[in-house]
Amino acid sequence: MANYREMWENLGMDLAAHDNLCAVLPTAFGDVYLSQKNRPKAMDFWDMVVADIHGIRPAELIEAQKKGQKVFGTFCVYVPDEVVIAANGIVTGLCGGSQFWVPDGEKVLPKSTCPLIKASVGARLGKTCPFFRIADMYVGETTCDGKKKAWEILGKDVPMYVMDIPQMKRAKDVKKWAEEIADFAAVVEKETGNKITPEKLADAIRIINEKRKALARVYEARKSSTIPISGKDALLMMQIAFFDDPVRCAQMVNRLADELEQRVKDGVSVFPAGTKRILLSGTPMAIPNWKMHHIIETSGAAVVCEEACTGTRYFEKLVDESATTLEGQYAALADRYMGINCACFTPNTKRIDDIIRLAKEYKVDGVIDVNLKFCCLYDTEGYTVENALKEAGIPVLGIETDYTDADAEQLRTRIQAFIEVLG
Numbered sequence: 001m002a003n004y005r006e007m008w009e010n011l012g013m014d015l016a017a018h019d020n021l022c023a024v025l026p027t028a029f030g031d032v033y034l035s036q037k038n039r040p041k042a043m044d045f046w047d048m049v050v051a052d053i054h055g056i057r058p059a060e061l062i063e064a065q066k067k068g069q070k071v072f073g074t075f076c077v078y079v080p081d082e083v084v085i086a087a088n089g090i091v092t093g094l095c096g097g098s099q100f101w102v103p104d105g106e107k108v109l110p111k112s113t114c115p116l117i118k119a120s121v122g123a124r125l126g127k128t129c130p131f132f133r134i135a136d137m138y139v140g141e142t143t144c145d146g147k148k149k150a151w152e153i154l155g156k157d158v159p160m161y162v163m164d165i166p167q168m169k170r171a172k173d174v175k176k177w178a179e180e181i182a183d184f185a186a187v188v189e190k191e192t193g194n195k196i197t198p199e200k201l202a203d204a205i206r207i208i209n210e211k212r213k214a215l216a217r218v219y220e221a222r223k224s225s226t227i228p229i230s231g232k233d234a235l236l237m238m239q240i241a242f243f244d245d246p247v248r249c250a251q252m253v254n255r256l257a258d259e260l261e262q263r264v265k266d267g268v269s270v271f272p273a274g275t276k277r278i279l280l281s282g283t284p285m286a287i288p289n290w291k292m293h294h295i296i297e298t299s300g301a302a303v304v305c306e307e308a309c310t311g312t313r314y315f316e317k318l319v320d321e322s323a324t325t326l327e328g329q330y331a332a333l334a335d336r337y338m339g340i341n342c343a344c345f346t347p348n349t350k351r352i353d354d355i356i357r358l359a360k361e362y363k364v365d366g367v368i369d370v371n372l373k374f375c376c377l378y379d380t381e382g383y384t385v386e387n388a389l390k391e392a393g394i395p396v397l398g399i400e401t402d403y404t405d406a407d408a409e410q411l412r413t414r415i416q417a418f419i420e421v422l423g
């Protein structure tokens, strides 16, 4: 790992605490990732990114800031990256996926808050995440109650803009979201000092669509009965996609997709024939939350798809590229983003349709519906998800968990029993 201490110091980070975080990550990554056999060669790129996760990309962002670019930190897949890119800004994901950050979050949030929120707030307040230190502006959204209140705390010493997400998806709600995107564009223009034109927005829409197409290629390869990549590796690729430059991301993901397509042709699988195929549905798995994938894939099954924001919800559906006015482009963006089916909407029957469709497309043997503890939205919707899957004759296991390892062995026992039933 290169030496980035001076950079971290200049960012005002707590170096001693950060050293503790850096000390555990390589072992965790080695145990979970590097222990896998026959990984695609193209995963070298993501291994390199993780090895210097608080170094390489933060240094790039700081260089970009020196040249006048602004960095926007986001927490949800409804926030349209295209708008920021059209104003020559940079987007970086900020959702926290490590238990390391949770105690700092619990200093200011109720313990009964979902770990993703506690970790995100803890990463900021504990001064142990460079991305939180670098971002010029945070962009929140009114998705769940926990996040809404967290923005008030996070926004104390960093500019925070909150997008008001509708709760329903009627035509008037989609129109309202288009207006909200236009308002966000005005904020981004002010922050960056750059005007968003239809030409620049069209370019940005194309860039993000290309990234989505590349991610979709990898997922397409995962539909094959030959499983060319582990769920863990696919998850890592997806998690890093939230941080990376979108053009480079598309290039690297396309490179991986080339290799996976070749593997499918050659019949190269990373799992023995007959391994049970699992669809994971539920809450997002922010880096380095690899817990469920690791337990499942070391219990004799393979994760072949994620119905999650770190999965299909991130890349499915493209933005229509035909609009030539800003008004038309904001409407096209609203259409695409309102096509994401998060449990914060009511009714949300299309998410249930998505899960059943994905279960069929990826030819899964069973679905594991995983929800982060204290996420009331996904936990409640789990009832409908499980009933719908049972009705469709698809085996399902509902799980609630957090970022700790306290329940790992109990989960392993339940998952092994579930896999046995599938067999």
Ligand code: BJ8
Pocket: 075, 076, 077, 078, 114, 115, 116, 117, 143, 144, 145, 146, 147, 283, 284, 309, 340, 342, 343, 344, 372, 374, 375, 376, 377, 378
């Ligand atoms: S579109 S899933 S990224 S809101 S933070 S809702 S886990 S209690 S992250 Fe999300 Fe956007 Fe929806 Fe996706 Fe629950 Fe936790 Fe809230 Fe969460």
